[in-house]
Amino acid sequence: MSYITATTLEDALTALAAGPASVIAGGTDWFPAQGDRHFDGTLVDISRLADLRGVTKTDRGWRIGAATTWTDIINADLPPAFDGLKLAAREVGSTQIQNTGTIAGNLCNASPAADGVPPLLTLDASVQLTSGQGTREIALCDFLQGVRKTDRAADEILTAIHIPDLPDGSKGCFVKLGARKYLVISICMVAVVVRVNDGAVADIRVAIGAASPVAQRLTTLETALRGLPAKGLTHAITDDLVHGLTPISDVRATADYRQAAATQVIRRAITLALEGDP
Numbered sequence: 230m231s232y233i234t235a236t237t238l239e240d241a242l243t244a245l246a247a248g249p250a251s252v253i254a255g256g257t258d259w260f261p262a263q264g265d266r267h268f269d270g271t272l273v274d275i276s277r278l279a280d281l282r283g284v285t286k287t288d289r290g291w292r293i294g295a296a297t298t299w300t301d302i303i304n305a306d307l308p309p310a311f312d313g314l315k316l317a318a319r320e321v322g323s324t325q326i327q328n329t330g331t332i333a334g335n336l337c338n339a340s341p342a343a344d345g346v347p348p349l350l351t352l353d354a355s356v357q358l359t360s361g362q363g364t365r366e367i368a369l370c371d372f373l374q375g376v377r378k379t380d381r382a383a384d385e386i387l388t389a390i391h392i393p394d395l396p397d398g399s400k401g402c403f404v405k406l407g408a409r410k411y412l413v414i415s416i417c418m419v420a421v422v423v424r425v426n427d428g429a430v431a432d433i434r435v436a437i438g439a440a441s442p443v444a445q446r447l448t449t450l451e452t453a454l455r456g457l458p459a460k461g462l463t464h465a466i467t468d469d470l471v472h473g474l475t476p477i478s479d480v481r482a483t484a485d486y487r488q489a490a491a492t493q494v495i496r497r498a499i500t501l502a503l504e505g506d507p
């Protein structure tokens with residue numbers, strides 16, 4: 230195995246295209262997944278590429294560089310719609326993992342339990358992919374295709390995440406259900422972005438992770454809740470509106486538990502997001 234610390238994106242793309250090679254950012258998913266297996270290729274470390282790091286305002290919304298760490302996101306000055314993403318960042322592993330692990334690593338690893346995915350789905354995020362052939366942008370919901378499966382080609386690097394502007398008054402929240410409070414992989418997690426106008430729900434977006442191979446938006450529930458009074462909204466969240474989940478049984482929880490817990494976690498996340506909105 231050889232290891233390259235890329236100093237330009239072009240160098241990283243060239244090394245990747247030459248293959249066999251693998252991109253690495255924080256390495257917090259890559260190394261545990263590799264285990265004792267031998268890797269006979271080039272590890273292309275993109276964590277030092279300054280252009281890939283940081284959160285910036287653009288003319289159409291926000292750009293989060295691929296190599297932005299969870300700690301960078303926690304510390305970024307962002308509007309309340311991003312509160313769910315910030316709360317998720319605080320729940321990724323430990324402080325050490327948050328200091329090293331990156332947002333794009335979380336997406337490209339494509340775990341059903343990736344905490345970054347539900348909040349980004351509620352923010353209508355898209356991902357920017359770059360190769361020697363050029364750059365393309367694709368909605369996050371289309372990028373993620375299954376367990377450990379994405380639309381990324383072998384010679385592409387995820388370079389940025391783009392999030393369109395949201396109307397003023399949008400507020401985000403994130404609730405993670407785990408077997409303990411700290412340093413835990415999600416049993417399920419829910420992200421919400423809600424906006425209230427004159428006491429009624431003007432817009433609401435709800436996404437759930439670890440309850441299907443890929444985290445998903447709950448569009449039936451969203452449609453049912455839009456326009457309802459914000460006060461007492463959780464009473465309108467019924468099990469029959471939370472459909473389309475295909476939870477599995479694993480060491481963390483049974484499928485039945487996940488299904489039953491989902492409605493409760495959704496209610497909790499929406500209640501917290503609405504706090505302050507009478």
Ligand SMILES: Cc1cc2nc3c(=O)[nH]c(=O)nc-3n(C[C@H](O)[C@H](O)[C@H](O)COP(=O)(O)OP(=O)(O)OC[C@H]3O[C@@H](n4cnc5c(N)ncnc54)[C@H](O)[C@@H]3O)c2cc1C
Nearest residue numbers: 252254255256257258259322330331334335337343344387
């Ligand atoms: C102890 C521990 C606790 C953890 N807890 C959590 C948790 O609570 N929640 C959670 O969601 N995750 C958790 N994780 C997983 C991991 O920390 C996160 O998913 C993190 O965001 C991964 O980022 P990374 O930069 O370390 O990814 P890496 O390990 O560097 O890469 C992950 C994968 O993505 C690819 N990749 C990385 N960046 C790019 C890019 N820009 N373009 C193309 N491909 C890329 C790599 O080739 C690799 O396949 C935990 C991990 C550990 C070790």
